Amino acid sequence: MNWNIIKSKWIVVSLAAATALSSCQKFEDMNVNPNEPTVVSPDVLFASGIRQSVTTTTNQSFLLANNAAQITTKTLRTEIDAYNWNAFPVLWEGLYGSLTDFKFAEKFAMEEGNEAMQGACKVMRTWIMSTLTNAYGNIPYSEAIRGDEDILTPAYDDQESIYADMLNELDAAVALLEGEGQISGDLIFGNDASKWVKFANSLHLRLILTASAKLPDAATRFTDVAGRSLMESNADNAALTYEANFPNQFPLIPIKTGDFDAVAISENMVATLEGLNDPRLMRYARPNSDDYTDVTSFVGAVSGSNSANCSKIGSRLGVQYYNYPGFVQASELGLPQAEGIIITHAEVQFILAEGAANGWIGGSVEDYYRNGIASSMTYHQVDVAPFGWTDFEDYYANSGAAYDEVTDIWHQKWIALFFHGMEPYYEVRRWYVASGNSFTNIPFLSAPCEDLNGGALPMRFLYPGEEASLNAANYQDAIATLGTQNDRMWLVN
Numbered sequence: 001m002n003w004n005i006i007k008s009k010w011i012v013v014s015l016a017a018a019t020a021l022s023s024c025q026k027f028e029d030m031n032v033n034p035n036e037p038t039v040v041s042p043d044v045l046f047a048s049g050i051r052q053s054v055t056t057t058t059n060q061s062f063l064l065a066n067n068a069a070q071i072t073t074k075t076l077r078t079e080i081d082a083y084n085w086n087a088f089p090v091l092w093e094g095l096y097g098s099l100t101d102f103k104f105a106e107k108f109a110m111e112e113g114n115e116a117m118q119g120a121c122k123v124m125r126t127w128i129m130s131t132l133t134n135a136y137g138n139i140p141y142s143e144a145i146r147g148d149e150d151i152l153t154p155a156y157d158d159q160e161s162i163y164a165d166m167l168n169e170l171d172a173a174v175a176l177l178e179g180e181g182q183i184s185g186d187l188i189f190g191n192d193a194s195k196w197v198k199f200a201n202s203l204h205l206r207l208i209l210t211a212s213a214k215l216p217d218a219a220t221r222f223t224d225v226a227g228r229s230l231m232e233s234n235a236d237n238a239a240l241t242y243e244a245n246f247p248n249q250f251p252l253i254p255i256k257t258g259d260f261d262a263v264a265i266s267e268n269m270v271a272t273l274e275g276l277n278d279p280r281l282m283r284y285a286r287p288n289s290d291d292y293t294d295v296t297s298f299v300g301a302v303s304g305s306n307s308a309n310c311s312k313i314g315s316r317l318g319v320q321y322y323n324y325p326g327f328v329q330a331s332e333l334g335l336p337q338a339e340g341i342i343i344t345h346a347e348v349q350f351i352l353a354e355g356a357a358n359g360w361i362g363g364s365v366e367d368y369y370r371n372g373i374a375s376s377m378t379y380h381q382v383d384v385a386p387f388g389w390t391d392f393e394d395y396y397a398n399s400g401a402a403y404d405e406v407t408d409i410w411h412q413k414w415i416a417l418f419f420h421g422m423e424p425y426y427e428v429r430r431w432y433v434a435s436g437n438s439f440t441n442i443p444f445l446s447a448p449c450e451d452l453n454g455g456a457l458p459m460r461f462l463y464p465g466e467e468a469s470l471n472a473a474n475y476q477d478a479i480a481t482l483g484t485q486n487d488r489m490w491l492v493n
Contacts, residue, residue, distance in 0.1 A: 042184065047185040047187050049098045050124065052094060052098040053094070053095055054340035056095055058252075058341070059090070060088070060094075060421070061422065062263060063080070063263070064422070065425040066419065068425040069414070070428070071265075073264055073305065073314055074262060075263065078306055079452070082305075082451050083304070083448060083458050087462040088462075091132075092463075099128055102124050102125050103125075106118050113180065114182070115176040116177055116180070116182050117181055119175070119193070120183045120193070126203065134426050135426075135460065137490070137491075138157060138478055140157070141161075143155050153471045158490065159490040163215075170204045177193045177197050177200065198236050199236075202230050202351075205355075206348075206351060208221045208222050210426065213430075213433075213434070214491060226360070230348055233345055238342035250338045252322050255322075257324065260321075264314030264317070265298070265314050265315050266303055266314065269300060269415070270299065272415060276401050277295070277387045277395070277399055280377060281298060282383065282386065283319075286317065286324065286327070290327050293386045299313060299314055306450040306452070310449035310450055320336065344375070344416075344420065346375035346376040350372040350412065352368040353366075353368035353369040353372060357406050369408065372409075407443065429457060432445075458485035459488050459492055460485060460489055462484070463478060
């Protein structure tokens with residue numbers, strides 16, 4: 001991250017105030033453009049930060065997370081699912097860049113005494129920082145985005161302390177969201193503070209589960225947060241609804257067909273969904289026949305296809321993710337354009353199912369699990385009829401999806417995490433470690449056909465090379481601890 005950008009943005013935001021103090025320059029004699037803004041308001045910054053951060057994770061779900069998690073597969077430049085990773089600077093740059101907007105939106109909200117706006121900014125900052133630390137491990141945190149204070153080479157905080165602070169920040173955010181003021185510029189929940197509270201608590205549960213192997217009080221924490229206000233339906237999903245037209249479309253819509261075709265549905269996902277006659281197959285992939293009653297027209301590409309020994313041919317991704325020329329469009333099927341997902345009600349239900357299975361909360365494991373599947377199908381507006389089911393109850397009872405053991409939660413959660421930002425990879429990594437660092441005990445996954453990492457799932461992303469020149473001393477300290485894709489951060493150590 002070019003930390004000078006942070007200082008430059010602060011200079012732009014502060015320019016109006018600085019010039020107002022320089023009356024000796026006689027600016028009143030200069031021409032002033034009445035249409036040129038001199039102050040950036042919190043709502044503009046907040047909207048900008050949401051759009052940049054969610055678009056970054058949506059793009060990287062397409063390019064990185066879905067492929068690393070074997071939900072989809074690269075058909076070109078297959079290093080991701082062959083586990084031969086390089087640095088992925090777009091995730092780092094995009095998320096740290098968006099934090100600047102949230103920092104100053106929160107600062108201005110604090111000056112105005114707007115507690116609700118401060119709380120929403122804290123939630124977004126915590127989600128972004130959790131995404132970054134889960135990807136890289138130790139990262140700039142306490143000194144990040146402080147270019148206005150001349151901190152241009154921020155130190156890297158250790159992950160354990162980052163997690164401790166993030167959990168505290170979510171508690172603080174909820175208290176602020178329940179206070180004075182109101183949110184503005186909210187592209188996710190339409191300025192509804194109560195939905196931000198549900199988002200904060202649901203994210204809190206996600207982070208506790210993610211770090212549960214390292215938190216000695218994970219059970220107590222989980223029990224506490226699970227009793228708070230959580231997402232109750234898909235109406236509470238934290239997701240950015242894109243517009244129909246350029247430039248605010250779903251970020252894959254404007255790309256070239258060749259770039260879109262560089263990713264296909266995976267063999268493992270097709271095998272799973274076909275084995276269950278699961279109607280989400282018709283949403284996740286486009287049938288090769290382009291006939292939306294033809295359930296036999298799907299092929300999955302093999303993960304890690306580095307040669308002719310492994311098939312790279314797989315069905316294109318679903319109709320809602322790209323307006324493929326000459327083929328059926330989402331609008332013709334009455335389907336909306338895909339959203340940029342942060343966290344959904346379905347994911348929260350699977351989190352609660354795992355918490356119940358661990359004995360951390362009461363309630364039926366199967367009820368939470370079943371609700372997660374139902375919520376995922378409702379979100380994707382599936383049509384069960386072509387797959388031979390009369391309704392969801394018929395599917396659940398007779399497809400083989402009914403709950404039997406904890407790995408069923410993992411399996412259905414994996415299906416439901418399609419395009420959930422970076423979370424597919426983070427969850428697969430957690431299950432991989434819990435299963436003894438092997439794919440053997442994860443029945444829906446497999447080692448890549450021709451992987452380039454000795455059969456092992458990489459544990460982290462590499463730091464961007466730009467850090468070596470722009471933040472050299474701190475970068476060298478960081479790579480002394482975490483320097484390769486197989487080095488284990490605190491979460492998975």
